Amino acid sequence: MKIVVFGAGALGVYFGARFEEAGADVTFLVREKRAKQIHENGLAVNSPKGDYTFQDPTIITDVSEIESADLVLLSVKGYHLEGALESLKELQKKGAYVLPVLNGMEHIPLLQNELGKDFVLGGLSFIMATLNDHGHVEHNSEFHQVVFGALEPTHKAICQQLEELTENANVDVVNSDRILIELWKKYMFINAFSGITTATNLPIGPIRSNQETFRIAEMVLQEMRIIANAYHVEVTEKDVEAAKTQLLNIQDDGTSSMHQDRRKGLILELEHLHGGAIRLAKAKGLEVPYIEAIYGIIKPFEDPKNM
Numbered sequence: 596m597k598i599v600v601f602g603a604g605a606l607g608v609y610f611g612a613r614f615e616e617a618g619a620d621v622t623f624l625v626r627e628k629r630a631k632q633i634h635e636n637g638l639a640v641n642s643p644k645g646d647y648t649f650q651d652p653t654i655i656t657d658v659s660e661i662e663s664a665d666l667v668l669l670s671v672k673g674y675h676l677e678g679a680l681e682s683l684k685e686l687q688k689k690g691a692y693v694l695p696v697l698n699g700m701e702h703i704p705l706l707q708n709e710l711g712k713d714f715v716l717g718g719l720s721f722i723m724a725t726l727n728d729h730g731h732v733e734h735n736s737e738f739h740q741v742v743f744g745a746l747e748p749t750h751k752a753i754c755q756q757l758e759e760l761t762e763n764a765n766v767d768v769v770n771s772d773r774i775l776i777e778l779w780k781k782y783m784f785i786n787a788f789s790g791i792t793t794a795t796n797l798p799i800g801p802i803r804s805n806q807e808t809f810r811i812a813e814m815v816l817q818e819m820r821i822i823a824n825a826y827h828v829e830v831t832e833k834d835v836e837a838a839k840t841q842l843l844n845i846q847d848d849g850t851s852s853m854h855q856d857r858r859k860g861l862i863l864e865l866e867h868l869h870g871g872a873i874r875l876a877k878a879k880g881l882e883v884p885y886i887e888a889i890y891g892i893i894k895p896f897e898d899p900k901n902m
């Protein structure tokens with residue numbers, strides 16, 4: 596299977612490594628600065644699930660160098676999506692399906708409008724990973740899951756192929772037949788987790804120790820459930836409880852990728868995540884005061900000057 600990893604960041608390199616281990620032909624489509632860093636330092640993953648070093652990674656900076664591809668693993672941040680569209684369209688024309696693993700929801704209709712519904716799969720991931728100063732992946736948890744699935748009947752064959760590729764791979768892969776619900780559940784969870792950790796600038800441990808603070812995360816879960824329901828997606832109270840249990844079970848020093856970005860002084864995905872939820876709520880006439888408060892608190896830190 597020919598897989599193009601679009602965005603050689605923490606997620607892209609991690610899952611690219613696991614797909615290559617499983618026998619896929621993996622190409623990384625990157626920008627010039629990242630290409631230079633990879634040529635200087637190589638490409639590697641440090642992980643409790645097993646380290647991996649790419650022997651001779653295929654790195655390209657121009658989409659025209661790709662003749663054909665079966666699948667694009669789209670792993671850019673939400674704020675880089677617009678800049679990725681032209682190359683994605685080229686890849687789609689060359690036969691590729693796009694599997695986005697970004698957090699959030701707004702990218703799905705955007706990609707469907709730009710590429711056509713037939714080419715945009717549903718996808719998400721659970722992993723705690725970040726790039727170190729060498730541009731290598733530091734995987735900081737025991738979980739490393741990709742959940743994907745067909746949003747349209749035309750996606751079934753490629754989903755089946757990916758499932759077969761990864762059957763015995765060193766990665767937890769789920770081909771879900773309810774991917775839309777899974778996407779919303781992840782969106783609910785991430786807006787609570789990334790919101791509360793980034794707003795407080797704390798990992799989950801001290802947040803959990805303070806009931807008043809943890810309650811804010813619980814209220815974000817509830818508001819996200821209500822938004823999902825307004826879009827006819829059946830996220831339930833039970834799902835909210837499950838997300839809460841997930842928050843209670845993360846290691847004390849565990850934190851979100853957005854909080855890691857705040858710590859590193861990088862651009863935040865706030866607009867795509869919480870901004871997106873507020874827009875989706877407004878479109879349905881819903882009030883989401885907790886999400887708005889989290890958004891307002893984090894907003895100044897979108898500007899790296901204020902970090």
Ligand SMILES: NC(=O)C1=CN([C@@H]2O[C@H](COP(=O)(O)OP(=O)(O)OC[C@H]3O[C@@H](n4cnc5c(N)ncnc54)[C@H](OP(=O)(O)O)[C@@H]3O)[C@@H](O)[C@H]2O)C=CC1
Pocket residue numbers: 601602603604605606607624625626627628629670671672673675678679696697698720721722723724725726852864
């Ligand atoms: N990290 C994590 O633990 C998790 C992250 N996620 C989600 O996954 C998504 C990706 O996150 P993450 O991997 O952490 O992000 P990173 O910032 O580590 O990686 C994103 C990469 O995309 C690259 N990129 C952006 N635009 C382009 C472009 N036009 N062409 C080529 N490359 C491009 C960036 O390259 P450049 O260096 O050139 O800027 C960067 O290397 C986010 O939506 C995040 O919320 C979900 C679960 C866990």
Ligand SMILES: CC(C)(CO)C(=O)C(=O)O
Pocket residue numbers: 698720721722723724785788789850851852853
């Ligand atoms: C919560 C987590 C770590 C799960 O993968 C995540 O998606 C993120 O922090 O972006």
